[in-house]
Amino acid sequence: MSEKENRPILEVSNLCMDFYGTGARKSCVHAVDHVSFAVRKGETFGLVGESGCGKTTTGRCIIRLYQPTSGEMYYDGKPIHGKLTREKRKYITDHIAMVFQDPIASLNPRMTVQDIIGEGLKLRGVKDKEERHRIVKGLLVRVGLTPEHATRYPHEFSGGQRQRIGIARALAVNPGMIIADEPVSALDVSVQAQVINLLNELKEDLGLTILFIAHNLSVVKYFSDRIGVMYYGKLLEVADADQLFQRPAHPYTRALLSAVPQPDPYLERKRKKIIYDPSVHQYGPGNEPSYHTIEEGHILYCSDREFEELMKSQEGKKV
Amino acid sequence: MGETMIQVKDLRVNFRAWAGTVQAVRGVNFELKKGETLAIVGESGSGKSVTTKAILGILPSNARITSGEILYNGKDLTKLKEKEFYDIRGKHISLVFQDPLSALNPIQKVGKQICEALKKNEHMSNGEAKKRAIALMEDVGIPEPETKFSQYPFQFSGGMRQRIVIAIALACNPEILICDEPTTALDVTIQSRILDKIKELKAEHDLSVIFITHDLGVVAGIADRVCVMYAGKIVEYGTVDDIFYEPAHPYTWALLSSMPDLDTKEKLFSIPGAPPNMMYPPKGDAFAPRNRYAMEIDFEQEPPFFKVSDTHYAATWLLHPKAPKVELPEVLKHRIQRMKEEREGA
Numbered sequence: 001m002s003e004k005e006n007r008p009i010l011e012v013s014n015l016c017m018d019f020y021g022t023g024a025r026k027s028c029v030h031a032v033d034h035v036s037f038a039v040r041k042g043e044t045f046g047l048v049g050e051s052g053c054g055k056t057t058t059g060r061c062i063i064r065l066y067q068p069t070s071g072e073m074y075y076d077g078k079p080i081h082g083k084l085t086r087e088k089r090k091y092i093t094d095h096i097a098m099v100f101q102d103p104i105a106s107l108n109p110r111m112t113v114q115d116i117i118g119e120g121l122k123l124r125g126v127k128d129k130e131e132r133h134r135i136v137k138g139l140l141v142r143v144g145l146t147p148e149h150a151t152r153y154p155h156e157f158s159g160g161q162r163q164r165i166g167i168a169r170a171l172a173v174n175p176g177m178i179i180a181d182e183p184v185s186a187l188d189v190s191v192q193a194q195v196i197n198l199l200n201e202l203k204e205d206l207g208l209t210i211l212f213i214a215h216n217l218s219v220v221k222y223f224s225d226r227i228g229v230m231y232y233g234k235l236l237e238v239a240d241a242d243q244l245f246q247r248p249a250h251p252y253t254r255a256l257l258s259a260v261p262q263p264d265p266y267l268e269r270k271r272k273k274i275i276y277d278p279s280v281h282q283y284g285p286g287n288e289p290s291y292h293t294i295e296e297g298h299i300l301y302c303s304d305r306e307f308e309e310l311m312k313s314q315e316g317k318k319v
Numbered sequence: 320m321g322e323t324m325i326q327v328k329d330l331r332v333n334f335r336a337w338a339g340t341v342q343a344v345r346g347v348n349f350e351l352k353k354g355e356t357l358a359i360v361g362e363s364g365s366g367k368s369v370t371t372k373a374i375l376g377i378l379p380s381n382a383r384i385t386s387g388e389i390l391y392n393g394k395d396l397t398k399l400k401e402k403e404f405y406d407i408r409g410k411h412i413s414l415v416f417q418d419p420l421s422a423l424n425p426i427q428k429v430g431k432q433i434c435e436a437l438k439k440n441e442h443m444s445n446g447e448a449k450k451r452a453i454a455l456m457e458d459v460g461i462p463e464p465e466t467k468f469s470q471y472p473f474q475f476s477g478g479m480r481q482r483i484v485i486a487i488a489l490a491c492n493p494e495i496l497i498c499d500e501p502t503t504a505l506d507v508t509i510q511s512r513i514l515d516k517i518k519e520l521k522a523e524h525d526l527s528v529i530f531i532t533h534d535l536g537v538v539a540g541i542a543d544r545v546c547v548m549y550a551g552k553i554v555e556y557g558t559v560d561d562i563f564y565e566p567a568h569p570y571t572w573a574l575l576s577s578m579p580d581l582d583t584k585e586k587l588f589s590i591p592g593a594p595p596n597m598m599y600p601p602k603g604d605a606f607a608p609r610n611r612y613a614m615e616i617d618f619e620q621e622p623p624f625f626k627v628s629d630t631h632y633a634a635t636w637l638l639h640p641k642a643p644k645v646e647l648p649e650v651l652k653h654r655i656q657r658m659k660e661e662r663e664g665a
Contacts, residue, residue, distance in 0.1 A: 050506040051477075158593050188362045189533050193577035193589035200586075215506060218536070222579030222587070245581060259511035261536025263580055264658050265559045268540035273511055 008038035009209050010062070010177060015071035017057050031057040032068070033233035036291065037299075039177075044203065044210040046224030046241070048217055048256070054233040055213045056101075059179045062211070063096050064089065076176070094124070097170035101182035103162035107154040113140070113165055114150040120172045139168040144198060160191035167198065177209040184219060196223060217260045221245060226297070229253050239298040249300045249310060252276045281306070321353035324495055324527045325374065325412075330387035330397075332369050332378065339598045343369045345551035346387070351495065356521065356528040358542035358559075360535065360574070364594055366551040367531045371497045373397070374529075375414055376404045409436050413488040417500040419480035423472040429483050430456075430468035436490040455486040458523075460516055478509035482516065489520065496521070497529045502537065514541055535578060539563055544630075547571050550595055550605035557631030564655060567625075567633035569613075570606045576651040588648040604636070612637060612645050 017032040032054040039045040047055040061068040064084055073081045080092050097120075100106035107116055117139055118132045126132050137147040143164040154162055163183060170178050180199065184192040196219065203210055214220050220227060221241055228238045229252065237250045248254045255276035262268060283289055283303060292300050292307045294314075300307070332344040344366040351357050359367045372378050374389055374396060389396040391412070399407075408414075416422040424432055433455060434448040443451065449468070456464035459482040472480055481501060488496060498517065502510040518541060521528055530541055538545055539559060546556040547570065555568040566572055576588035592609045595601050601608065607617035616622075616636050625638035636642055646652070 050508065160593070189535075189574060190362055190577055190590040191593075193587040194591075196579075197587055197589055217507065218579050218581055218583075221581050222583050256508060259507045260581065261507075261511070261514075261534065261540055263535045263539050263563060263575060263578065263654075264661075265539045265563050266658065266662050271540075273515070275512075276508070 007041055009041040009076055010039040010211070011072075011074040012037055012058075012062065013072045015058065015061060015073065016069045017054070017061050017066055018069045030233050032061065034071075035230075035233075035235045037228055037235060037238055039209060039211060040226075041176075041209055042207055043225040044212055044223055046212045046214065046220040046227040047230060048215060048220050048227060049230035051215065053230040055215075055230050056181055058230070059098070059181050059211060059213050063098050063179055064092055065098075093120075094173060095176045097173055097175040097178050099163075099166050099170050099178060099180045099183045102186055103159055103166055104154075104186075106166055107162060109154055112151050112153055116154070116165065117169045117172050120169065124173060135172070136168075139171055142171065142202075143168045144194075158191075159187050160194055163187060163195050164198065167195075167202070171202070171206075175208070177211065179211045179213070181213045182215070183212075185214060185216065192219070199223070217256065229256065234301060236301045237299065243298055247298075249294055249298070250302070251280060252278075323350045324353050324391070325351040325529075326388075326390040327370070327374070328388045328390070330370065330373060330389065331385045332366070332373055333383050333385050334379075335381045335383070336598070341597045342600050343382070343551055343597060344373070345600065347548075347551075347553055349546055349553060349556065351527050351529060353527055354525060355543040356530055356541055358530045358532065358538045358545045359548055360532060360538055360545060361548035362533060362594055364597070365548040367548050368499055370548075371414070371499060371529060371531060374497065375408060375412060376401070377408075377414075409488075409493065410440050410491045411493055412495040412497065413491070413493040415481075415484050415488050415496065415498045415501045418504055419477060419484045420472065422484050423480060425472055428469050428471055429475070430470075433483070433487050433490055436487060440491045452486075452490070455490060456483070459483075459486045459489070459520070460512075461486075476509075477505050478513060481505065481509075481513055485513075485516070485520070489524065492524065494525075494527060495529070496526045497531070499531045500533070501530075503532070503534070510537070517541065535563075535575060536580075547574070550600060551597060552605065552634070554606065554635070555631075555633040557627070557633075561628065561631035564658065565627070565631070566651070567627050567631070567638060568635045569610045569637065571633075572648055572651055573609075575654075576648040580654065582657060583650060583654070585650045585653060588650050604634075614642070 013036040015032055015035045019029045019031055021027040035058060047058065049055045057066060060066045062073060068081065071081060075095055078091065080088065114133055114136045117136045121132050121135060136150055140147055140149055145161060145164055157165065184195050187195060202208060212220065212224055224241050226238065227241050227244050229236050231252050237253050245257060248257055255274045258272065258274040287303045287305060289301055289303045292302060294300055327347055327349050330344055330347045334341040334343055347370055361367045373384055376396065376399060384397045430452055433452040437443045437448040437451055453464045453468055456467060461467055461479060461482055475483065502513050505513060514537065532538060542559045544558050545562040546553045547568065549570050555571050562571060566575060573588065573590045577590060579587060590609050595605055603619050604617040604622055607613040614636060622634045622636045624632040624634050626632055637645060
């Protein structure tokens with residue numbers, strides 16, 4: 001982490017994304033509900049949660065694949081929310097790139113690898129074909145493939161190799177930040193480690209900031225500097241990776257951590273599982289939840305009353 | 320351990336494919352004892368699902384069992400006719416599939432799907448079957464079974480659907496339950512609940528379980544014994560403690576050290592390359608090209624099983640008395656060290 005500073009490079013505040021259904025009822029899903037967090041330069045920020053908790057939607061809102069309902073987002077101090085003008089889109093896509101979950105569906109089967117990776121360069125004014133191919137070959141080597149792969153089609157590659165192509169495509173525009181949406185969950189166990197190691201190397205060499213979205217807690221813990229836990233569209237807790245795992249404050253985080261299977265038969269036998277019951281909170285008028293800071297860098301979404309209780313119990317432990 | 324429930328002897332399964340013959344399972348031997356949970360671990364394409372499909376006689380039509388036997392109650396399951404399987408499937412051996420949505424009929428109420436097996440196998444009347452189905456649903460932890468009885472699969476969440484599939488599997492009181500990656504499609508919290516349920520039901524109904532998965536964390540929690548499969552063969556088997564605390568085969572090392580656990584800080588050990596094409600299985604040890612400990616003999620000759628302890632065997636030339644001593648991968652060495660300390664400290 002060469003350039004790690006405390007300055008946030010991405011700030012998200014009160015991001016909301018509602019999806020409206022069609023039909024008579026016009027039902028509405030609050031996929032992302034007032035989510036605020038900041039990602040520092042050069043760090044890996046992990047977002048975890050169950051499926052359907054809004055972690056992918058958050059990532060897609062940031063890169064503006066979805067148009068968020070409300071909220072503010074800043075990349076490097078400049079706003080990236082609001083009406084998506086041509087300049088704003090260029091600013092976003094110049095600086096943020098995305099790696100998708102499904103390495104099969106995210107690559108166009110009728111384009112060669114060099115066209116897939118070079119497309120972003122072409123749109124950014126690298127008009128000379130030779131020049132473009134030269135850059136693409138460099139990128140292929142960078143992600144652990146060979147230059148000969150450039151003229152092949154996606155179906156000729158295995159899952160891990162395809163994910164490498166996806167990463168090369170993201171790197172093509174020289175972004176400052178990568179949003180990696182479950183980059184390893186579609187891969188086989190033995191190949192996952194290859195991709196995780198590659199992302200780690202790239203991050204150190206290029207000083208990338210990574211927003212890592214995944215549901216596998218062991219992988220997120222291994223890969224991330226800080227972690228945010230999401231549940232039903234809300235961001236419940238943000239903390240340093242180690243701190244979150246040692247001192248989880250939110251009951252849901254505790255339940256989630258207690259459910260992670262560990263490759264250790266002894267631990268598994270004596271493990272106690274915690275089941276999260278959302279009704280313990282009893283939020284209502286006069287007991288509204290909001291973001292509280294427990295200590296430097298550890299943020300919890302809870303009501304004032306819960307926060308007071310938590311602080312009391314923590315002080316009790318210290319004494 | 321009790322009597323042997325199923326014994327698989329030198330099972331070989333080939334698939335006829337457009338480009339040639341795929342040797343999916345190449346000589347698998349194992350036995351399932353009464354009341355134990357046997358986990359079969361391996362990457363996709365290692366032949367673990369095909370093995371269990373052969374046990375139940377539900378291999379696709381282009382597959383052929385070329386040799387070997389599967390002994391159950393003195394009968395060889397590979398020789399049975401489709402009709403004779405009707406008496407075994409569901410009543411004696413049943414299966415929980417990976418994807419609960421595609422295992423259920425989307426246009427039939429779930430209650431009816433549970434009753435179907437009861438009516439067919441146990442010749443129950445509608446009323447009896449319904450009563451039993453509701454009891455089963457309660458058993459697997461579905462709240463308000465009376466209302467849920469007449470709902471359709473799409474009205475259930477993933478975890479609840481998997482519970483229904485388990486209820487169907489348990490409907491006729493089988494002795495053996497085969498779980499083919501039952502939690503892969505589920506979230507961690509739901510996964511841990513389903514695993515607890517399977518453990519609970521296993522104790523209640525005195526089941527023997529074959530559990531197929533690629534997640535070693537899950538294996539540590541549920542299994543008594545573990546078989547590790549690679550390229551259609553079992554490469555190592557032993558009790559769960561043998562496999563996690565004293566793994567002996569380089570492929571098991573690689574699998575264990577390519578997954579981070581919550582304390583891993585070191586660089587992960589990644590397995591280079593990709594699994595072999597089973598149309599042309601390699602000569603010698605199939606894992607040799609990806610194995611950094613491979614010796615010359617690995618490319619020439621298939622290793623036999625070497626005994627590590629009474630319960631623990633591994634097929635690798637590294638255990639040959641003349642083989643050089645090798646160091647475990649860094650990540651794994653530290654993890655085992657840490658696990659031992661934790662055990663002794665507690």
